[in-house]
Amino acid sequence: MSNLVFYRKYRPKTFKEVIGQEHIIQTLKNALISGRISHAYLFCGPRGAGKTSLARLLAKAVNCEKNIQNTKYKILNTNFEPCNQCLSCQEINQGKAMDLIEIDAASNRGIDEIRDLRDGISFMPTRSKYKVFILDEAHQLSKDAANALLKTLEEPPGHAIFILATTEPQKMILTIVSRCQRFDFRRLKPKEINDKLKRILENEKIKFEEEAIQLISQTANGSIRDAETLLDQTISFSGPERTLEKETVEKILGIVDKKIIFQFLDYIFQKQTPKAIAFLEEIVFKGVDFQEFAKSLIQYLREILLLKISPEFEISLLLDKEEKEKLEKLATDLSEEEIKNFLKKFIEAENRIKFASIPQLPLELAIIEM
Ligand SMILES: Nc1ncnc2c1ncn2[C@@H]1O[C@H](COP(=O)(O)OP(=O)(O)OP(=O)(O)O)[C@@H](O)[C@H]1O
Ligand SMILES: [Mg+2]
Ligand SMILES: [Zn+2]
Structure with missing residues (x-):
């Protein structure tokens, strides 16, 4: 267990451990409690925000032997967490459950895979109550495959649950989307x-x-x-x-040291052109990536500009008190025109660095022009 990478070791094993996505969890739990489970779900949203994790949790919850028993004996269960102890839960946690079929549509895009899947669906689950199919990156299915899937979604057998997951729902055919209960995951704060x-x-x-x-x-x-x-x-x-x-x-x-940025800003705002250029030459040898350097410069200049426009603006960079004061001072000392001008010149330079044969040249030109 200890040598597993963190994202696998710390995958949520209960609904309670899932961060954010409260609206989705609540709706899923309500469905579990009332026994009105949908046969097709669509989980949409940004990467690494819990789609696959929640799909597996749902699979665990519907097949958890403890949950099934509780329901049978009408034991009121408003929690519906999977127990993580019964055979079904354990097999899912270990990734060897027969009745949980995970398909990555990115590498199985074709009609044959979906036909296999369709044929497999009619078989009853091996041991569990439900057969759960998780189809990851569902937008990547080929057109034929998507149409074959559609047929299945039209009349799924009662023991099947489909969970389609995608980061790009707008690329999916509408007829599939409209047959699924859709949940939109949000980016985490x-x-x-x-x-x-x-x-x-x-x-x-x-x-x-x-x-x-x-x-x-x-x-x-x-x-x-x-x-x-x-x-x-x-x-x-x-x-x-x-x-x-x-x-x-x-x-x-590859984040550029703040000291370097501040020093460089000093040179350019004090119009010490030769010093600024010598400084660039110096940091080339420190192995600073100019693309990153330009990106950071732009971030700092943007903060200065926003501070200029509204002194109440909250600085979003990670800076200590002294550094914040320095930014505030620059915002007071410089005119809005000046800051905008610097910003525009550096944005141009940033775009050019990618294609420049001498990486520092676009920045040198920007400094001289300013
Ligand atoms: N909402 C969350 N709460 C807690 N941990 C999370 C959450 N979302 C993601 N994680 C962590 O990130 C890992 C990957 O999450 P998951 O596979 O569910 O993401 P995903 O939304 O399916 O991403 P992708 O679109 O790239 O497949 C999990 O194992 C877990 O460690
Ligand atoms: Mg996933
Ligand atoms: Zn269980």
Whole structure:
């Protein structure tokens, strides 16, 4: 167990462990309680936000022997969590349940696979109450395959439950979408991701800097899986003491040191052109990625511009008090025109870096022009 990667080791095993997506869980639980389970679900939403996890949880809950018994003896169960102890739950957790069929439509796009599936459906479940089919990346099915699937969704046998998962529902044929009960997953907030990462680290007894996990949570773009993977990488990079440091995260993400950005901003705002250019030359040898450098510069300039427009604007970069004051001072000292001008020039430069044979040249030109 301990050498599993985090995103697998910490996959939610109960509804309670799922972060966010409350609206979906509530509706699913209501369906379980009232026994009105749909035979086709469509789980849409951004990557790494819980689609596959919830699909497996639903499969577990409908086939959990404890839940089935409770229902049979009319024991009121408003919880409907899978027990994770009965044979059915255990087999699903270990990925060897016969009655849970997971198909990745990205690699099984064709009509033959769907025909096989269609033929398989008519067979009763081996041991469980329901046969559950999870079709991942459902938008990738070929047209023929999608049509074959449609036939099945029109008249599914009572023992079958389909869960289609996709990050791109707009690419699916409407006739399929309209036959499914649709749930839209939402991106997770940095705070929600942060809390889960903290729990993982505490459980793994790994020391960490608060700012390190903040940085990971903010970079993950709403995907807990991406955050967990980045956490994994950072830890294996951290060596034997296994203390998670912000600096390591920055290195892995290729984030440019704040000191470099501030120094560079000073040079350009004080119009010290030769110094700014010499500075660029210097950081080439430090191995700074210019694409990342330009990206960071733009992020900082944007914050300065927004501060200029409204002093109440809350700075979204991870900065300490002194650095925040510095940004605020720049916003006061410079004119809106100046900031906009810098920003535009650097955006142009950023676009050109990709194709430049001398990576620092577009930035040098921007500095000289300004
Ligand atoms: N809502 C969530 N609550 C807790 N953990 C989550 C949540 N969403 C994702 N995770 C974590 O991320 C991992 C991957 O999640 P999952 O496979 O459910 O994502 P997905 O939405 O199916 O993504 P994809 O579209 O890439 O298939 C899980 O094993 C879990 O560790
Ligand atoms: Mg998935
Ligand atoms: Zn169970």
